[in-house]
Amino acid sequence: MVLILDGKSHAERMLAEVRAGVERRAALGLRPPCLAVVLVGEDPASQVYVRGKIAACAGTGIRSVEHRIAAGTQEQLEALVAELNLDPGVDGILVQLPLPGGLDAKHLLRGIDPAKDVDGLHPVNQGLLLGGQRGLRPCTPSACISMLKAYGISLKGKRAVVLGRSEIVGKPISLMLLEEHATVTIAHSRTEDLPGLCRQADLLVAAVGRPGLVEGSWIKPGAVVVDVGINRVDDLELGRRIFQADPRKLETLLAKGSVLCGDVRFGEASAVAGAITPVPGGVGPLTIAGLMANTLQACEARLHVRALPGHGVGVWGDGE
Numbered sequence: 373m374v375l376i377l378d379g380k381s382h383a384e385r386m387l388a389e390v391r392a393g394v395e396r397r398a399a400l401g402l403r404p405p406c407l408a409v410v411l412v413g414e415d416p417a418s419q420v421y422v423r424g425k426i427a428a429c430a431g432t433g434i435r436s437v438e439h440r441i442a443a444g445t446q447e448q449l450e451a452l453v454a455e456l457n458l459d460p461g462v463d464g465i466l467v468q469l470p471l472p473g474g475l476d477a478k479h480l481l482r483g484i485d486p487a488k489d490v491d492g493l494h495p496v497n498q499g500l501l502l503g504g505q506r507g508l509r510p511c512t513p514s515a516c517i518s519m520l521k522a523y524g525i526s527l528k529g530k531r532a533v534v535l536g537r538s539e540i541v542g543k544p545i546s547l548m549l550l551e552e553h554a555t556v557t558i559a560h561s562r563t564e565d566l567p568g569l570c571r572q573a574d575l576l577v578a579a580v581g582r583p584g585l586v587e588g589s590w591i592k593p594g595a596v597v598v599d600v601g602i603n604r605v606d607d608l609e610l611g612r613r614i615f616q617a618d619p620r621k622l623e624t625l626l627a628k629g630s631v632l633c634g635d636v637r638f639g640e641a642s643a644v645a646g647a648i649t650p651v652p653g654g655v656g657p658l659t660i661a662g663l664m665a666n667t668l669q670a671c672e673a674r675l676h677v678r679a680l681p682g683h684g685v686g687v688w689g690d691g692e
């Protein structure tokens with residue numbers, strides 16, 4: 373019988389820990405952590421994500437400041453980030469991605485003070501992760517690892533295959549699995565014989581953004597499957613193909629015109645896997661919990677501010 377990895381419950385535990393941390397600060401007379409959220413444009417999905425993040429802040433006692441910008445130039449956004457960097461009352465800065473066309477997200481993210489980079493996407497934090505050192509790490513991968521550990525799933529010596537090599541999920545989770553002593557292979561759109569590679573995986577992480585790409589026949593019996601993908605399917609023909617073993621998904625698609633699913637064909641995969649995350653209710657809730665944990669960590673970290681050439685930003689330190 374497959375074990376369903378319940379991301380929602382684990383996220384609730386993580387949020388309760390953050391809340392306790394914020395309360396501990398309050399008992400010491402310290403201010404709550406503060407997250408600044410920057411939302412540019414009118415993308416409906418981004419608005420939903422931002423609402424969720426603001427609500428999670430409220431639920432954990434973290435203060436949030438929202439900067440909604442209907443249409444901003446690169447210079448305006450960089451000026452806002454620079455202002456938030458200098459604001460001693462702001463601990464974390466989150467720029468909701470994707471940015472509208474014409475804006476350079478990578479350049480903007482590089483301008484965030486690494487000590488406030490709660491998405492863990494600044495090259496300084498990426499470098500710290502690469503070096504196995506303390507820093508702010510991308511929320512989704514670190515929360516996934518935290519959940520696997522909470523379930524007592526051993527990663528040591530295990531063969532892990534990560535589908536996807538993005539900076540936000542694929543690459544960081546691969547490094548974190550390596551840190552946990554797994555033997556890691558990273559696959560991507562040019563990888564040959566993806567099914568054959570996946571069949572070798574004791575742990576399969578799918579972070580691709582292709583609905584139902586991973587078939588049941590790709591899964592090694594007893595494997596742990598972490599499905600990071602969140603896809604909205606509204607194509608009936610595709611739905612009929614990928615939801616053959618998920619009649620409920622197909623029913624929802626027929627009734628509502630669209631349905632959320634992961635990169636893995638859940639019904640097929642759960643007949644073979646030892647453990648699996650569902651979509652929704654698996655990795656999704658973990659991301660916001662990870663963001664709250666990072667905001668508290670950023671607030672609590674003892675930093676020393678060292679100017680980096682061209683940035684004037686703070687970096688992680690061991691304290692004074």
Ligand code: NAP
Binds near residue numbers: 539
């Ligand atoms: P991304 O930046 O688009 O990266 C997708 C990766 O998948 C790329 O490395 C790409 O390879 C690879 N890929 C695409 N098609 C493939 C194929 N047919 N076979 C093998 N590899 C393929 O996406 P992302 O930001 O990492 O997100 C991935 C998925 O996770 C999305 O569905 C996203 O919505 C979801 N997500 C969920 C959460 C959450 O909270 N649960 C958080 C973040 C992301 P190349 O590099 O060769 O192009």
